Amino acid sequence: MAERRSLLLDAALELLGTEGIAGTTVRAVCATARLNARYFYESFEDLDALVLALFDHLVDTLRAEVGAAVAAAGTDPRARVRATVETTVRFVDSDRRRARVLYVEGRGNERLSRRRLESGSVIAAELEAEAAGRGAGGQIHRITAAFLVGGFSELLMRWVDGAIPVSRDELVEDATELFLGLGRVASRISRAERTGRAERAR
Amino acid sequence: MAERRSLLLDAALELLGTEGIAGTTVRAVCATARLNARYFYESFEDLDALVLALFDHLVDTLRAEVGAAVAAAGTDPRARVRATVETTVRFVDSDRRRARVLYVEGRGNERLSRRRLESGSVIAAELEAEAAGRGAGGQIHRITAAFLVGGFSELLMRWVDGAIPVSRDELVEDATELFLGLGRVASRISRAERTGRAERAR
DNA sequence: TGGTTCTGGCAACGTTCGTTACCAAACGCT
């Protein structure tokens, strides 16, 4: 029964990653998985539950890979950011259906959208902490994190679609520099905020 | 008959901006517009056609407003970028259904997604030219444009949703500085690309 | 006033969806 659940997840990745949410129905998923429709409800209460489970599985897998790569990258901030970027690029490049699930179909669905924000924020916060240096607070970091998540998603989507004709290495290189630069910009804005807007705290 | 078309567009904005694409059906649109379903096909061939028309209408309106604001902003690059950002923020803030249509439901749909990329790229290219200074070529600008479009979209979505608790003025301020900073970063990468990777051209 | 066009409500068609029931074949266990 656990393998039936796995088959359904595979089928959901295939359908969501190619046909999109419109083509992802209970009937279609079960047909793709060569399973009887009756077994769907044995593993998932709902289509939403299946999609959510698929999304979480992808996010968890990616996060684990990123975590390992960053740990192996040592202490240099540039190397750590680069490891994050490269691992993510490879993750969607090795199976392009993942990009669509993570970055396209993640919207629209209410619960999925919330989930996407949460996990995206976590990754972005980590990335941004690397890029900007830890301990720098302020609203600008939330803004930068949102900007980073959205920007990287869009970038990956377009690159996977072939709209940005650069090699994977070039993409990783440029995106890394962009992230690091964005972190520096955010730090500068943060300093300006602290000295300019608020009364000098402490 | 032209006013029926307009009623349908209003209804589409209401439904797409609140219920999302799933709740936007021919029947629902016509019910919202208090129109007979028969009249739908008088103005639009298809649900896709209606959604596309709504999207184009929003993009055209926004672009016109941005164009006017930028023209009125003078020649200072910071003022021009700020005018673009502020106009866009006001545009979605004054009617929050617009944000969902432009930035959420713009995905998923095949034709709409392509349209979104095109118009987004145009705006981003202009913005980026402002921020980075004209004439600087290279792939990095396509990358930066994609990053900018996605980042700003995400930022606006989260801000409209209340996930980023800053005032509209603060948002405009910080986003403007972020854009300008990103432009400088892109220019620097571009220079590094030209002197580093390629054989020195000319 | 008579005829023609425009309007709006209702119903209907066929299709697809989620979901569940039924039933025959296959399988594992004692």
Place this chain on the structure above:
DNA sequence: AGCGTTTGGTAACGAACGTTGCCAGAACCA
């Protein structure tokens, strides 16, 4: 070998969908 459980296919249900046709009025022009 016999029995209970698991499998897989088919069919069925009500609901919602896109789309079209019909028909009673309202409005308009001569």
